[in-house]
Amino acid sequence: MNCRRRIWNRNPVLMLSATIAALALFSGCTVENSGATLPAPPSSTVPSANSANSIFFDIDPVNSSMTVKADYIRAGVGAQEFLLNPAFTVTEMVVDGHQINPASVMTPVAVPFVDGYVANDYRLTQFTTSLHIEYTGTLSGSTGSTRYATETIGPDFTFLRWETFCYPLFSPASGLADALNVPIDLSMSVEVPTGYSVQFSSDTQSTQDLGNRTTVFTTAAKMNLGSFAAAIAQFQDAHLASGDYYLLSTTDMSAAVKTIDPVMNQAYQFLDQTYGARTFTMKLRVVQIPSSLGSFAVTDQHMAFDETISYADPTSLQPLIHEFIHLGWNPMPPADSSVQQSRFFDEALTVYLTYRTMASIVGDLSAASELAGFTNLRGYAVADLAPIKDWGVQGQGDLSYTIGALCLFKLSRLMGVAAFDAATRQYLTDYQATPVDFAKFCAEYESHSDNPQQVQQFFQTWIYSTAYTSQISLTN
């Protein structure tokens, strides 16, 4: 159920990761996002071979390798320094028309996404007009810049994502984080053997048949550097009422086709009626990924990379429903990225609402068995736990999947489920387009209670102090 997409660095000095997290487009678990304000989806322009900046991935799934050609203009990227995954070998670099030795401009640098992550930093002092780069290598699954963002290249499945620095991430003097959320004119294309399909985190704009190979293009218009992901496999396609599903070849399609629409329809009805209608239809794009890679949602595309293992029965769809809730029933994240990193406003709510939604679909769940995970301390000692409002700065945001969700469960018990649901419905309406924070969250639920002082006291215990640590259980 965890869209384990981001990890917060415990070291508050490393603000880059914090900022990037707040900027990232994916909700996750985003994406799990729970992301920041999203740019408009790319317009459906025809991909242009003459786009100022272009990246071409040539994927060789059988040999688990890829070769990349990238072209940029200086004005198009606004920086002359970029980071690239250290697993790659740069085989050619042409700057302003002059061939240079890549090793002469490269330095390994620590990137503050996770402790110990090192990327290759290329500093191009001569780059004033154009840059051409070619590089090759493999992605083993061990070179992601966050521990939840795993990449892979292989015959069964290939996953490219920006967090693994699989393409140059230009870093202006003000820092990489500033660059990730700035739309640039960027054309991405991926060539794969015929039979494979490519699912981008953005619109696919066209495909070109090359005989035994196929090239798939996306986003010739404005695209953020920090928003690219592509899943490549021999997907089985199912175009259902609830969405377009691209499932792995190992998935039982006939069972999936029977199960998905009824279950997603029930989920939609419950969420719509309980927490507010959404203007989007329930038409999703769902791309199944292997379960080790971490689900996340892409808000502006209304899509999910989904690590649901089987779609054969209602209970098994829980990871997908979690992502669906991120897409439709999360508030706008706090403006302050260190507050956002508590993951309280996206993950705690989403885990709790997933529990409620699943209960509505499969019948009354036993809270004791279903919510047992909520009390999991994820390796923390009780004595180390910070007040929930400080989880972001303390690097304890992972606890929102468990203790944060437990907080909401306890709150619903205290207020009564009907009052809690009414408060949640109004909260999601009020903060659909306005960034939320802890004070706003608390005020909303206090105002919907018959006993505001009691709810206020609850928040003193659960949000503003560590008194909650003595109440981490499912009783009361």
Ligand SMILES: [Zn+2]
């Ligand atoms: Zn999530």
